Amino acid sequence: MGLTSDKVLALAILIAVVLFIGTVWLWPRLARQSWRAVSGRIGLLLSTQVALFACVGLAANQAFGFYASWADLFGKETGQGLVIDHAAGGTAGGPLQVASTSDVPGVSATRPQTGGQIQKVNIVGRKSRLVSPAYVYLPPEYFQPQYRTRTFPVSVVLTGYPGTARSLVDKLNYPSTAQRLAKEGRVQPMILVMLRPTVAPPRDTECVDVPGGPQAETFFAKDLPDAVRGHYRVGKRARSWGIIGDSTGGYCALKLAMHHPNVYAAGAGLSAYYKAPIDPTTGDLFHGDKKLQNRADLFWFLQHEEAPDTSLLVTSSKVGEHNYKDTLRFIDRVQATNLTRISSIILDSGGHNFNTWRREIPPTLQWISGRLSDR
Structure with a gap:
């Protein structure tokens, strides 16, 4: 069991x-x-x-959804997954392979044209040589004849650490929330690519290109967008791409949007922190590379690097979140750049948990939808 x-x-x-x-x-x-x-x-x-x-x-x-299996719990989850070609619209041996399809949880319609679809995929990083499973939400419009020539905006969605990608689907309800908001006219139909930032399990790489180790930042900044662009009808330019995450995934989302504004036009960090930690789950991420370590500190980056032309959203709570003061300081630092755009969601109270993030996800999806284009 x-x-x-x-x-x-x-x-x-x-x-x-x-x-x-x-x-x-x-x-x-x-x-x-x-x-x-x-x-x-x-x-x-x-x-x-x-x-x-x-x-x-x-x-x-x-x-x-902290741990997906007994092996994950005891730190024995080390395999990077097997790419299975089911010939579901992709080419054999491509960087994205569909393993299975399913209906959207919480949506009564069963036909993709009316209820959308969840595809479980494997993404193979051709540059990073990392492999990660993911869930892709395709909105109903993707399957409707009148949209057959249209490209769609994409939001990459990341869990915290350790996290499970499936929790984004059936615990945090990203697909059903996006579909409901689209029906209400509050967001545009968009594709969601949902996975965890742990692309070299069980290690927490903090989306860093570790010297001599996992190239996690390359995976998210290069391999994942290339794989999705090659398989789905999505916008090719940065203005069609956003990234969202909570906790560790929130830090990754902000960092990737800041480091790679030519890839992600917007990044939202829910309960994010702003500097990569070093602890037993991460190991030595930088191996003495001070420049790499500094760039992973978002406060240092804003002070010493050219301000990125991107939009950022941060969230916190006055009571219940440890990042509240850092978030206010981050907002002030971004505002001082006069180029990077910053928005925030500050709750009166809310802990570092799913219940809080479920309260923040609808406005976050509205925010990111308003900053993305379908072309």
């Missing part, structure tokens, strides 16, 4: 209930002061507590 299976959660709850009942039932028999009785009480208490924590952890993982 998989880590995110309902059966695993139900089994954990059952075990916790049985242990709780067993503790209540056996406690009087273990009231003596012998070492066996004391050991029994300690064992029952520890077992019950562990079972309860397991239930809470499994439920939280299902709600927020």
Whole structure:
């Protein structure tokens, strides 16, 4: 049974209930002061507590999509995926291969012309030599005859770390939200390419081209756009491309839009931070390359590099987010450039979690739609 299976959660709850009942039932028999009785009480208490924590952890993982599998949880997820050619409109051996298709969760229509479609794909980086799975949302208009010659704008959407790409589809509801907003006339129909920034699992590369290691920034700035342009009817210029992310993905989105304004015309960072951390999940990202390390610090970049001609959106909360003061400082720093454009969503309260991001996603999609062109 998989880590995110309902059966695993139900089994954990059952075990916790049985242990709780067993503790209540056996406690009087273990009231003596012998070492066996004391050991029994300690064992029952520890077992019950562990079972309860397991239930809470499994439920939280299902709600927020931190880990996709047991291997992912224990750091054993190291494979970069297998490219499967199903000849679904692409050329054999191309950099983007469709593995499967499905309906859009939360949308009642089942025909692509009315309900859109989710395609699970594998993206092969020809320059970075990285391979990453992703989910692509195609809006209903993509399949309608009257739009057969039209190109569509694209928003790349990134999870946090570790995150799961599927959570963007059925937990944060990006496709169904984009489709609802398009029907209401609040956004233009757009393609969403949804994946996690962890393109060299289990390492957190922070979208950095690591010297002698994974070339994550190249993957997102070059390989992914090339693969999508070669497979779908999308705009070729930067004005047709935006990027959104939360947490680690938010930092990546801002950095990629700033470093590569010729690729992404807009970048939105939900609960983003502004400097790549160095910790056990990242390892040594820079290998003594001070220039690379400085460029990964967005405050340093704004102060020392030429201001990029791009649009940025940042979000935070006055209560509940640790990035609030840094976000205000980042806004001030961007405003001082007089070229890079900055917008913000500041909530009165909201934690670093899915519930907060679900509140920010609709206005974020409206914001990015207003800054993208279909050609």
